[in-house]
Amino acid sequence: MALSDQQHAVLEFLERYLTTKGKSPTMAEIQTHFKFSSSSTVHHHLQKLETAGHIRRTPNISRGIEIINRSDEHGETEIPLLGYVAAGKPIITELNDEWLTIPRVMAGKKRTFGLIVRGDSMSGDGILDGDYLVIEASETANNKDIIVALIDDGAVVKYFFQEKGQVVLKSSNPAYKPIKIKPSQRFLIRGKLLGVLRLYARHRK
Numbered sequence: 001m002a003l004s005d006q007q008h009a010v011l012e013f014l015e016r017y018l019t020t021k022g023k024s025p026t027m028a029e030i031q032t033h034f035k036f037s038s039s040s041t042v043h044h045h046l047q048k049l050e051t052a053g054h055i056r057r058t059p060n061i062s063r064g065i066e067i068i069n070r071s072d073e074h075g076e077t078e079i080p081l082l083g084y085v086a087a088g089k090p091i092i093t094e095l096n097d098e099w100l101t102i103p104r105v106m107a108g109k110k111r112t113f114g115l116i117v118r119g120d121s122m123s124g125d126g127i128l129d130g131d132y133l134v135i136e137a138s139e140t141a142n143n144k145d146i147i148v149a150l151i152d153d154g155a156v157v158k159y160f161f162q163e164k165g166q167v168v169l170k171s172s173n174p175a176y177k178p179i180k181i182k183p184s185q186r187f188l189i190r191g192k193l194l195g196v197l198r199l200y201a202r203h204r205k
Contacts, residue, residue: 003052010034010045011054015067015104019077022111022137024065075104079134081114083155087127088119088176090154100132106195108136113191115148115157122146122157124172131198133157135191146193151179152186157193 003011013033017025025033030042046065049055058064081098084091100114117131125146127133133148141147141160148157149169158169158179167181181187 007045007048011049015077019107019112020080024063026062076101077104077107079112079114084118085115085148085155085157086119087117087121087157090151090156102134106134108194111137121171121173121176131196134195136194137191139189141189147189148191150188
């Protein structure tokens with residue numbers, strides 16, 4: 001079944017919402033986003049998408065929309081590009097209303113977002129200054145996970161280790177010493193690395 005331009009737009013909105021927030025939007029959120037005059041218009045478009053096999057709805061659940069072809073490796077989706085993260089000393093710079101287009105297969109099951117690398121402390125893993133990181137939101141990590149973490153007022157991308165009750169963040173570039181988190185420091189895990197995107201021209205000499 002062919003979709004109208006409006007139905008394509010609704011489907012793209014559903015995919016973006018699921019990727020960035022890890023859950024489906026409510027009927028009211030869809031209506032507000034598209035400024036539809038009534039909820040019946042939302043029902044109409046969702047029914048068309050369901051009949052065409054693009055979504056599945058669970059009755060009587062406010063966020064019960066599932067993208068059937070979301071696991072398809074073909075196609076692209078967009079994730080919010082939140083700012084810069086240090087591969088070195090902690091930094092963070094926020095970006096407003098910026099988006100990064102990624103292959104759909106790269107998106108995580110939970111909320112997914114992008115960051116831009118500053119520094120070379122993770123160059124041993126091919127993570128270079130200016131690369132785009134695709135991050136899946138998480139507040140926990142296992143040893144050897146590559147994570148994004150907040151340390152006081154800055155953010156870093158490092159290997160996570162817990163050694164004798166102390167959190168230690170390590171680089172893959174031997175020029176950088178491990179960061180041992182002190183009890184007095186504010187430390188929060190914000191996500192795990194899913195993938196790296198690179199613009200070739202940025203690294204040409």
